[in-house]
Amino acid sequence: MAEEMSPRPYVRPITSEWIFRHPRYVRYMVREFSCLFIGGYTLLLVAGLKSLSEGRAAYEAFLECLRSPASIAFHVLALAFATYHSITWFNLTPKALPLLLGEEFVPDVAISGAHFALWGVLSLALLYFAGAF
């Protein structure tokens, strides 16, 4: 074993400066940081459920919190990160779910495209159902 032969084994330093070595790594980190916003937003929804279970006054207070500048700023950031997550996720779907049809693989763009189309339809349906327009 190399470790037994060498009196001072090389210890690879653990750093995070690699992120800035290439724009691709920065984009990767931005994608990964979307989890903070999606997780944070889900916890916000759980807080909303709490207020809903406590009655009308508590729920109205929750809606009032949504109107604060901090909440608006968080929503705008969360929307940007969540959208970036969706785009990167659907672009990767053909890699995760390659689809063999007869002898040929379905082209990547068809698989991604179907997901993007479904995303659009579902989002509009959800907004319509909630009475947003």
Added chain:
Amino acid sequence: MTRSNKPIVWGPFAAGGTLSAFVTPALIVLTLLAGLGYAPDLLGYDRLHAFMGHWLVKLVTVAVVFVSLWSAAHRLRITCYDLGLRADMLVATVVYAVALTGTLAAAVFLAGI
């Protein structure tokens, strides 16, 4: 060969990532509209209380909260490792515990609606 618990951890991550990709942006738009003073009808107390009172809606909501929180937790765990934090067991325990606590809280609140 030792058995791996990776599929158990990774399954909800993939489900949550897919679900978040499909519905989270639209959900954020809904509460953003409410914050801007254009609250959609569904977010009114009476309608939302009645809607969330249905058992099927409750079940779906708990499932959505669970996979969303779990996939965010899993990604955060991997990101901590990428950023040089090598105490993976500790990080994993903390982030998955937060995800499970959030899910449990959602279930308790829903039971009270």
